[in-house]
Amino acid sequence: MVEKDLSAEREDPSEFITHRAKDFLSSIKDIENRFFRASESGREVSRMLEANTIRVGYSEAKGNSSALALLGAFHLVCCRWKTALATHESSQNLTKVITWKRTTSSRSSSSRIPLAPASKEDNDDSRNDFVEEFCMIAGSHSSTLDRLYAWERKLYDEIKASESIRKEYDRKCDQLRQQFAKDCSSPVIDKTRAIVKDLHSQIRVAIHSVDSISKRIEKIRDEELQPQLLELIMGLTRMWKAMLECHHAQYITISLAYHSRTSAGTPQGNTHVQIMSQLLYETECFGLSFADWINSLTSYVEALNGWLQNCILQPRERSRARKPLSPRRLLAPPVFVLCRDWSAGLKALPSDELSNAIKTFLLEVHQLMEQQAEQPQKKQEPTDAENGEPESKENQKDDDASSNLFSIKTSLTKILDQLKKFSEASLKMYEDIRQQSETARIRYLKGGPTRT
Template sequence: MASGSHSLTLGRLYAWEKKLYEEVKDGDSIRRIYERKCNHLRNQDVRGDEGLTVDKTRAAVKDLYSRILVAIRSAETISNQIDKLRDEELEPQMRELLQGMMGTWKIMLESHEIQNKIIFEAKTFTCPSYGKFCNESHRLATLQLETELVNWRACFIEYIAAQKGYIEALHGWLSKFVAPEVEFYSRGRNSAPPCQSNGPPILKVCHDWLDSMNKLPDKAVSFAIKSCAKDVRALWLQQGGTATKEES
């Protein structure tokens, strides 16, 4: 891809997300210890414990607080790196991928239109000897056609499922960048209305992509290919039956 390796970008995003998870997890653990130490310090003050003991606890609280600040800054740095990868690498790659897929589907549409025209012409074709001659090569070709149709259907189902699964996972991840709705209240008369932050631009791209995928008549296409394969199988059986009758 002109915008870089999509697989490599996803791998780097995964590594940063994993690092962020560990950082937040460790920071949360420190925060819980910090809260317990704060409660312990308050209890010591209430009881009037010795100054040396209280000072030791207070020093531990300050150290934990400093570690929390370090964890927060580290998480922010990692988050900024994830945002940068998302906007500067992932988004251009997704747009390039979509353009390429649209080009592929356009070529497939043109090919299918040609095939449909050929099939229509074949249906209107009349020949006195049509169906009278059938040898082993004809039956083999029919059987191979059925095999290809069955394989085509399986590949089509797998392709659609894989694409849907991919875009659903990506959309779910990008949705986490949308900040929850936050209401700002003012004591004055001109209070600001509730405000909701928008997600990254790539989120809309993925949303539209997923919406288009969900509207595809993939089940109808799968059923049509299956029906076609059954018809070809019936033709193969008919060819075999005709050949047996002629040979006898």
């Protein structure tokens, strides 16, 4: 259903060729409408990320969309895997997350189960905290991350406990050797030997438990997380394809926009100041939202990629000439290739160029507002030429308005050009990621799993 809505809104490519030039103000209205269309193209990804179903404390803050807040929440979840798990959740919640039952109707055991039971206070539909219908075929992405985190916590606890047992085992082994060296009595030696055997058995049980948990994590990673990430990549591909069409059309519209005398008839006085202030405010929000989105998405992908890299056993000593370990060279599971390519691709996007274009536009709007603020003072000191030639004064107003519109048009053209280029780069990046991920999957199936 989402794909049909998006395809219906996409522009006919022939329209780019037969695009008609319009005056500047009419072009601005078209550009505004296409911004609304571009925002609509992100709904599918927002549903995939359950933007309205996850409780995030700061999601209601002004200027922060729930989708961005969710990406930040994902980053916090993933980063908890890196922080030595300093804080402890209750064992009841941990067990609840781990023991979710796999349903036969979905590949993900978390795809039909909400993250937590909703209380009576949370049943208000307007809050949209939790719903049972998720929009990923591969299951709930946030629930999968929660389950991975829960199993990682359990793995950490098992390793920490086994480390204590191993230290005690080493200490008792040293004690047993000393007793043999001192030729202690048989009862003393037998008692120590029995303790050593018991500790050895505990170590074997701990190793089996760690191995079992590790396999469970790998199963969730390969059978749930990887399909979800691939589905998300495909959704982002469709989103950026629709956005590219919108921003391409916007760029053509602003490039062909022309100035007319009627366009120069802009509002004066307080109305003009309010319009310029609103333009400044909206552009600032746009720039901040773009920066927050880039930072949140980059942090989220780097957190996932960093966690996966920690799963690779690095050699203790590596020569300078030796290349760093590569998921492709090791025939690692496809999720390693996907996250590594995604992380590298985000760093290569022309986000700085777009941010700089927005900053330049804001600077020029500031300057125009300052010039407008100085004009009333100059009007209070009329010259002789102005008193004798009213038409010249009117022409001067038109020239000033035309100059302002031309300055705004030039800066806006640069922004839309960078938006178009950013959309092109994003679309190409996600298409390449999907293609490389499929290639890695085929190679992995043919070559079989190897140690990563």
